[in-house]
Amino acid sequence: MxxxxxxxxxxxxxxxxxxxxxxxxxxxxxxxxxxxxxxxxxxxxxxxxxxxxxxxxxxxxxxxxxxxxxxxxxxxxxxxxxxxxxxxxxxxxxxxxxxxxxxxxxxxxAKVDPDLCNGCGDCLEVCPVSLPDDLADSLSLRKAIFKPGPNTSPSTLAIDPDSCILCGKCKEVCQTGAITLGPDYxxxxxxxxxxxxxxxxVEYFDPGDASMYGYGKYADVITSLAFERMLSSSGPTQGRILRPSDGAPAENIAWIQCVGSRNLRLGADHCSGACCMFALKQAGLSMEKGSRPTIFYMDMRTFGRDWQKYLDRASSSGLRLVRCRPHSLEARNGGGLMLSYSPVPGELIDEHFDLVVLSVGRAPxxxxxxxxxxxxxxxxxxxxxxxxxxxxxxxxxxxxxxxxxxxxxxxQAEQGDSITSQRVKVKSKVLVVGGGPAGLSASLALAGQGISVVIVEKNDFLGGNVSQISDAEARERIRELVRDAEKNQDIEILLKSRPMEFSGTTGNFQTHVLDQQNKGPIIEHGAVILASGGSQSTLPASLVHPKVMTVFDLHRRLDDPEIKEKDLNCLVFIQCFETRTKEKNYCSRLCCPTALRSVEKIRSTHPESRIIFFYRDIMTPGDLEHLYTRARELGAIFIPYQTDIPPKLILEKEQVVVEGFDPYLGEEVKFKADLVGLGSGLGPGSGHELAELFGIRVDREGFLIEADPKWRPVDSGREGIFICGLARNPVSLDEAVDEGRAAAQRAMRLVYNPQARMSVSTARIRPALCSMCGLCWTVCPYFARYPGSKGAMEVDPLACQGCGACVAICPNHASVLEVQGD
Amino acid sequence: MEQTTQQTDLVKTEQTDFDKEFHPNIVALVCNWCTYTAADLAGVTRLKYPAEIRMIRLMCTGMIDPRFIVESFLRGADGVFIGGCHPGDCHYINGNLKARLRIGGLKALLQGMGIEPQRLALHWIGASEGTEFQKQVKDFVEGIRELGPSGFGVYDSI
Missing domain, CATH: 3.50.50.60 (FAD/NAD(P)-binding domain)
Incomplete structure (x- = not known):
């Protein structure tokens, strides 16, 4: 302690x-x-x-x-x-x-005493200074004394020391004497x-600095942050989408992506990583309010697990996507803006929009x-x-x-807590399923904090499938993790094993782990981390050919001396090969960076060879954008394709021919390839089986689903079960390690104290009234109900979050919600 | 606030417009996470909403037993207002959808009992939507005012 x-x-x-x-x-x-x-x-x-x-x-x-x-x-x-x-x-x-x-x-x-200010707002009326509101990104004005957050409570006001002129008017009207304007201290x-x-x-790019798209000159050109406030019911327009110039409703809205990012002229060789999704969200929400949105984009970077589906939903409900960077914009008489763009070579379109939203980039x-x-x-x-x-x-x-x-x-958490004195005994041991990078980092993190860990690994080695999809440096990092785990006395490793039976309540689970002889221990543990990983997708039998392989295999093969010495006249990469389509609708994140890294390697041994990329959207979020820029500098040719006319592979005995359509040339192109790399992606391993065994949710593709994609990324829907790594979504090695540690953090919170505190509001069963009808079992969203041994249902006290759904459904008043200290 | 001041003044002075108007008894069952927070926000941002509503905070709209609603009417409520999180935004995953199902069913029953279904309303109001809370409550109270007393209260008035 x-x-x-x-x-x-x-x-x-x-x-x-x-x-x-x-x-x-x-x-x-x-x-x-x-x-x-x-x-x-x-x-x-x-x-x-x-x-x-x-x-x-x-x-x-x-x-x-x-x-x-x-x-x-x-x-x-x-x-x-x-x-x-x-x-x-x-x-x-x-x-x-x-x-x-x-x-x-x-x-x-602070100049305003938070204990005295009651947020009455009298001072706002007398303050003579007006300046653009940072929060609404200049969409509206604020005073030098202002309300810093739209929803903060208590709604204390604050004075901006940079713009305050110390006139003292606010102090005069303040009824509670909360304002002191003395010298800055x-x-x-x-x-x-x-x-x-x-x-x-982060800081957001200010398009006014580079006078981009008339920002600052035309009132109807706003940033995505300002639009966000426009959508909000606590914003300056109270949720209505209006043209700032004349207050008329804005119907046609254009989003221009990558403003201040992915722009070498501005020295911004990075992708902001979230603006594509941000714009999709805004466009979707604006459609709900009756607007017609169009997004002008370079690559639609939907690289998260569910993001491609989000894009598909938006486009099927009427969102228009145009791939090009508009070159100019002019104000039009009678309001609105005229945007000129050229989606295909030789064609110039002028289109009227009421509002233009600039998706501004970010930087640290x-x-x-x-x-x-x-x-x-x-x-x-x-x-x-x-x-x-x-x-x-x-x-x-x-x-x-x-x-x-x-x-x-x-x-140790303090024992005597006035409100929550009720405690539940928990086992301070964690079961980790999967010995890949995520599982290993989770185990090492927990063991480092003195919590014993059992790793269950189905292979006869630790390290997972990372060696399949990564380079020598990553493999060395994994070896290091494996060595550390094997040395650690708090980590017990069960190889060639799998969890077979799982039961118990949060904090007191029992899992029967079996080895290949169907023998093994029953492990009692407080929490479980599922890091079952995944692997690269295998190519269909029709594509088996010595010259065709996945981008991951190709990247590794480039180290072979055999390949190094061979003549390579032409290499073709086909990205998003049979992924981001109906059957397998997610981006695997790693194929683009891996293929782009290969370019540098190929160039070092074969400076003359042609490198062709067929791609849909190059997914290089954040600093990975350098790879894309570098590959273009090294002379790789990028040809975009649409899903309706994908490039065709013609396999012959000695050679492989790739046929496709180049929209910039406007004609068919054909390449005799010496090597073909297919970005066929990654897939989860045993997601469905684990989901069934542990009773958690899994998506169609076999990825485990978290409790909330935004706010609880490594929690499964069931308390005590955490998910991380490739089993949850496609991740890089760094991200897998981070997710492992994040899952360990969440598990730690539950098991670090052998006497875990219960939530203040949990359901309770009055056993005499319970008829075991099971309605509460089906209605509980947290799996916190189970049939007990004494003829009544029982509550898993750590899993119950006190929503009261069981109280409303119980026909016998047997289920009650107890809130202590309220 | 204005109305309460008037109400206290009533004791001394003659009848005012306020007193002549019908003031319905409205029970509002709101969820802790979204609508109660929105009501709180409406309060701190000084948005006025009718003083006729009596708010009861519940952890989730999914725990609203239809009996709560029927009981409210029996005890003299003229309207029952229910506020929860937007679909998909429920803090407890799907409690608001359970509420929607139940209230949909109950509305049909209420009609059979002789209570206008408009006296029961379910609205999705998110935590940051103070203005939305104000608008919905105002509209609901106005609607009930037009409908008049329910006359369904069999117990003492609340």
Missing amino acids: SKPGRFVVAGAGISGVRASLDLAETGHEVVLLDTAPVSGGILLALDRQFPNDHCGMCRMLPMLDRDQSKYFCMRLGMFHKNVTFMPNTEIKEIGGGPGDLKVLLQSWS EQTLEEKVTAVIMATG GWKGPDFSDQDGVLVTGGSKRLLDISRSLVSASSVSFRAAMISGSPV
Whole structure:
């Protein structure tokens, strides 16, 4: 039992909030700070998220303390008893070593006393300064004294020190005396902490700087962030889509993608990684409000598991997609804009739009001193890589686990809790199914915190199928993980085994693991992490030919001396081969980067060979965009194709011919290929079997489904069962390792204390009244009900989340919902 | 707020317009995560909504037993307003869909009992939709005002 650690998390956006909650949930203390007066970051502006158009932010709140916290909605603010939120604060200096850092924090005066301000808004009327509102990205104006978050509660106002002219009018009208306008004071504070997590987030590109598409000149050209506020019922137009120039309803709306990203002229050789989906969401929501959207795009980057399906849904409900970058835009008499674009060579189209939305790119936003090289300082979120919300959460959980590891073994939660005294005994052992990168990183993380782990692996070796799909460097990393796991005394490894029977309640599961002789132990464990992985898709028998292989095989084969010396006149890559189609409707993420990496390798040995890519959309999110740029520099030729006319492979004895249609030339093209790489993707392994055994959801393609794609990415729908890695979605090695650690973090929260606390509101059965009809069993969304041995249904107390569905359905009043301390 | 001030003034002064108007008893059963938060937001952003509603917070609309609604009418409610999360946004996965099924069925029954189905309403109001909450509650109360008292209360009035 060790002392709780103390951590500083810089940046209260989604990554910072997730990291803080993770640490707080396992008993640590957190100082969460932000330069803004409120927490939430960019999320304050976003009402709904892709790929399901839901809000759902409350789902990421801790199961226990959400009941005790004052508010139930993350939009209102950040509330947790172990987290101290410091607004208007930044890090000045970090000294000391890991485990014992000295952090110098500087806060500036809030000028409005949060304890006194009641948010009446009298001051807003008298403030003489008006300036564009950052939150609505200049769509509306705000005063120098303003409400920093649309939904924050209490709705304390804040003064922007940069624009305030200190006229004192607000102070005169303030009835509670909350405003002090004295000289600016700055306060410094030293914190002694275990580690610092930097989650300083991203900055959005300002199209006004490069005067792109008349932004700033034409009122009807707005950024995607401003449009987001327009869609919101708490925004300046209260959810109506209007032309800012004259307030008329906007019907025809155009989105222009990649503004400020994927632009070498601006030095932005990166993809922002989320704007395609962001635009799809906005277009979809605008259709619900009666608009006709068109998206002008370069590549539609739908690289997440369900994202391609989201795109398909949007296009089938009337979204128009045009692949080209519009070259100019002009205002038209009588409102609206004229957009000129050229979708195919030689054709110029002028089209009228009421509103043009620029999908602005992102870049890491931290302008202060860089502490990232310092020991004990960990970086996560958008400040490290450009991620969407769910990846940010995974990355933040992973980093918070690494931070917690610096502080040593986990802390015990305090025993005497006034509200939730009810506790359930749990086994502090975790079963990990699958010994690939995700499973290994999860196991190592848990074992590092003193929790015993059992790895069940079906092969006779650890490491999974990574060797199939990766290069030498990745294979070395995996070998290292395997070595560490084999050395670790807290990790028990069962090879050539599989889980066969699974039973019990959350915190007290029993799994019968069988080896090939159908013998094996029954393992009692508190949680289970499913990291069963997957493999590359095999090519159909009709394509078996020595010159045809998957992009992964091809990439590996390039190291063969035989290939190196061979004449290679022409290599053809066909991306999205039989994927992102009806049968297999997801992007595998790794084929594009792998094929593009091959280009560099081929060029080093065969500088003269032709390299042809047939592609639908090149999926190189974030910094992977460099690979695409590099491949073009090295002379690879990229030919887009449509699903209705895919390139054809003609296999002959000695040679392979690839035929396709080049839309830029406007004619058929034919290549005699010496090697053909097919981007046929990855697939999950034993998803369906595991889903059936553990009673969790699985999609048609066999990927395990998480509780919420955005907010609970590594939780399955059933408490105590966590999912990660390729079993859940196609991921790179780094992401698999992160997901493993994130799943470990979630499991840890459940098992670190042998006496786990129960949620304050759980259902209870009055056994005398129960007739075992089973209605509650079927209606429970959390699998928290099971037929007990004493002639009555029983409740799994850690899985029950207190929704009360069983109370409404029970015909005998046997099921009751108990809320303590309410 | 305005109306409450008037109400207290009533004690001393003569009848005002407020007193002449019919003030229905409205029971609002709202879910903790979305609609209750929206009501809270409406409050902190100072949006006025009719004072006739009596809000009851539940964890989820999926736990609304049809008996709660019938009981409300029996005890003199003139209308029952139910607010939950948007479909798919339920904090408890699908509780709001369970509510939709039940309330759809109950509406048909209410008609048989002689209660106008318009007296029972189900709306999806998300946590950030304070204005939507205000609008729906206003519209509902106005609708009930036009319908008049339900006359169905058999117990003491609430």
